[in-house]
Amino acid sequence: MKNESQIFGIRAVIEAINSGKTIDKLFIQKGLTGELSKELMDLLKKGNISFSYVPIEKLNRLTRKNHQGVVAHIAPIAFHNLENLTLKVIESGETPLFLILDQLSDVRNFGAIIRTAECTGVHGIIIQKKGGAPVSADTVKTSAGAIFKIPICKVDHIKDAMFYLQASGIQIVAATEKASCPIYDIDLTPPTAIVMGSEGKGISNSVLKITDHMAKLPMYGEIASLNVSVACGVFLYESIRQRL
Structure with missing residues (x-):
């Protein structure tokens, strides 16, 4: 190999x-x-x-x-410390926008999400040390080099990272079909971290339980779900639309 x-x-x-x-x-x-x-x-x-x-x-x-x-x-990159990155963003005076990936497994989806995140001004991407997609050559290629321009934090547990962000005044919004309201009804102008789930199982129930809001995308076709990188792009650009 x-x-x-x-x-x-x-x-x-x-x-x-x-x-x-x-x-x-x-x-x-x-x-x-x-x-x-x-x-x-x-x-x-x-x-x-x-x-x-x-x-x-x-x-x-x-x-x-x-x-x-x-x-x-x-890894082709050095990972960032979540606490240090969060403090740096808050002290900069910008409104924090983070992305949390819960057990995302496909390296190409990972790379595509990194690329979109960089284009939409995401301050940092949070992944878990175990169970997620690796930062591989395929990830770098699919991200079109964006992986070298956006901080990525590896944490022991996603839930601990979420608790820390919430304690720092950052709301957690989960992208899930289990939500009752569409993303367009959620206020994304405050400091926000958006959670995206894995390709097969979505966001784990234990993670969903501690989010501040759950939101879904309206679906009108016969296929019940979008590719996670596409759905992530919609969520991120809705946050940009609200903040413009």
Whole structure:
């Protein structure tokens, strides 16, 4: 598998972390033992770097090389700290507009959303460390380079990020077909963070429960839903329309 962002082998991953590389995804074989693997685990704990235990079959699908039970993907960007970014935006005097992606899985949708977000002046995109689409070469390409121009924050838990934003005076608006009112009835002129869900399941119920508003797009055709990147574009441009 040809992937310029992929590295494999325990020592290679250790050296990448020590050199300051941002690890986007890290897969470790279940039951991995040995002094070198212990050194890696200590390093991950010290750096608060998330990873997933997987069976060896998954690692073999990722690469045919001698991976030693460890495969990682290096992110092409450095991620931002949510608290620092939020304070910076508030102190700038601009009205905050954030985008929260709840378990979005398709890298091309991710890239398209990043591109639209940059075009609409979004101050930052928030994703979860586990379960979401990686920041891959496909993401960069689909974003048309916008990924290098907009801050992206990786957080341990989406809900904790939402609580922090709400405590900072930023309302949370969920884009969901479960809503009773259309997006056009929601006031998006205050500081706002818009939540978009995954392609298959939408926004998780636990996330929906703590949002301030839920909004939907009117649908008149036989197909009951839009592509998430298209729906995101409509929501973002409605926020711009209201703020002009």
